[in-house]
Amino acid sequence: MVDTSQIQGRPRVDQMERHQLVRRILRAVPYRVGVRGLSVLWTLPGNNKLLARLCRPLRRLARYLDTGSLSVSMRQVFVQVNFLSNWRLHALSIAPPAVFDRYVTFKNLHLLDAYFGKRGVVLCNSHYGGGKLAGVLLARKGYSLLTLDRVNSYGFLPKVSWSERLECLVMGQREEQQFLLKALFKCQKALRKNRLVQIVADGYRGNSSVMVNFLGKQRAIRSSFAELAVGAGAVVIPVQSRINPHGHVEVELFPPMDPQAMNGSDAEKVTQLCQTYAAWLADAWQAEPANVFKNDIELFLRLPAAREQLLETSQHVQS
Numbered sequence: 001m002v003d004t005s006q007i008q009g010r011p012r013v014d015q016m017e018r019h020q021l022v023r024r025i026l027r028a029v030p031y032r033v034g035v036r037g038l039s040v041l042w043t044l045p046g047n048n049k050l051l052a053r054l055c056r057p058l059r060r061l062a063r064y065l066d067t068g069s070l071s072v073s074m075r076q077v078f079v080q081v082n083f084l085s086n087w088r089l090h091a092l093s094i095a096p097p098a099v100f101d102r103y104v105t106f107k108n109l110h111l112l113d114a115y116f117g118k119r120g121v122v123l124c125n126s127h128y129g130g131g132k133l134a135g136v137l138l139a140r141k142g143y144s145l146l147t148l149d150r151v152n153s154y155g156f157l158p159k160v161s162w163s164e165r166l167e168c169l170v171m172g173q174r175e176e177q178q179f180l181l182k183a184l185f186k187c188q189k190a191l192r193k194n195r196l197v198q199i200v201a202d203g204y205r206g207n208s209s210v211m212v213n214f215l216g217k218q219r220a221i222r223s224s225f226a227e228l229a230v231g232a233g234a235v236v237i238p239v240q241s242r243i244n245p246h247g248h249v250e251v252e253l254f255p256p257m258d259p260q261a262m263n264g265s266d267a268e269k270v271t272q273l274c275q276t277y278a279a280w281l282a283d284a285w286q287a288e289p290a291n292v293f294k295n296d297i298e299l300f301l302r303l304p305a306a307r308e309q310l311l312e313t314s315q316h317v318q319s
Contacts, residue, residue: 031091032099034084035247042076042245051075054083057294060301065215065286076245077290081129092249093136093157104137107252111237112196115256116143120191120234122225123198126281129291130241130249135198137241137251139166146190147198148183184224191232198239201225201277204299210274213306215282226273230259230266236273238280242291254280 029037041047052059055070058078062070080088092100115121123145125134135147136154144165147154152168171183187197201222208227209220229236236257242250257276259269285292 029087029091030099031088031095031103031247034087034091035103038076038080038247042072048072051079054079057297058290058292061285061289061292061297064301065289067286067289070290073245074290077243077288078294080243080245080247081291082294085131085133088130088243088247088249089133089136089154090157092133093140094160100140103248105248105250106137106141107250109141109253111253111256112143115235115237116196117194120194120229120232121196122191122229122234122236123196124201124225124236124238124277125198126200126202126238126240126284127293127296128202128240128281128284129288130243130251131200131293133241133249134239134251135166137249139163143196145196145198146187148187148200184228187228188232191228191234197228197234199225199228202281202296210271210278212275212278214278214300214303215285216306217300217303218306219278219300219303221274221278223270223274225277226259226270229257229273230269233260235259236277238277240284240291242288 055075169183238254
């Protein structure tokens with residue numbers, strides 16, 4: 001009997017090898033060169049058809065949110081957010097200071113400076129805009145931080161002078177619950193030492209969650225970030241990394257959420273933090289849907305309608 005496992009698996013291997021080759025080639029492209037190349041790409045004949053095909057998930061989200069037709073700039077942002085993240089991460093990590101300062105800006109750093117090194121800070125990131133860019137850009141700016149990730153998303157970055165300021169804790173695959181618990185324990189210890197810990201709070205992993213009405217959908221917000229903040233007495237600071245059509249990245253910090261200033265039990269504080277974060281994230285989705293990740297759009301649209309939304313629909317039909 002002929003063993004066909006290697007034959008059947010070969011196309012998949014070839015595909016992965018080509019994918020890795022493309023990634024290596026892209027990483028060699030300097031940031032300024034890449035941005036200028038994209039500016040030319042947007043003007044090529046037939047570009048509108050390509051953008052329209054790549055932006056199908058965005059079009060579905062915009063239809064659901066009733067935000068109107070997609071502009072060219074929205075399509076350009078969506079493509080940059082969803083298809084060029086690893087190149088941008090690598091290129092900005094090694095970009096010359098002049099290029100870095102030209103394309104990267106920070107907003108409201110004083111909100112972080114008020115607590116940095118004096119109290120534990122949970123940097124509440126999301127699958128939105130530049131996503132994991134925030135940790136790299138803040139580390140390059142001079143902040144030391146610990147980041148929790150399913151895999152080491154920063155492992156391919158070159159070793160540079162500021163690399164030691166960014167430490168990644170890997171929490172393992174979905175079935176490896178013990179790795180997640182160990183990682184969360186390390187995060188709590190870091191927060192109690194007044195360190196900065198970055199967590200992507202809108203993921204779908206965790207031991208517990210708080211159910212919220214998220215833009216008319218019933219969504220579970222994982223409560224790990226809130227439980228860490230309450231347990232360690234840390235403050236929560238949301239962060240966004242937005243990308244514009246010209247390749248400029250703005251890292252913005254938002255007003256802190258302090259569980260020590262909240263009333264109620266620890267469980268009530270966790271619920272309040274999750275609800276406040278969900279409302280903040282929903283506002284971001286509504287305001288700039290082009291910065292939402294395509295995979296998150298697909299997951300979101302498959303969620304069941306929230307009870308309040310079902311009630312409103314029922315009352316509308318009866319009237």
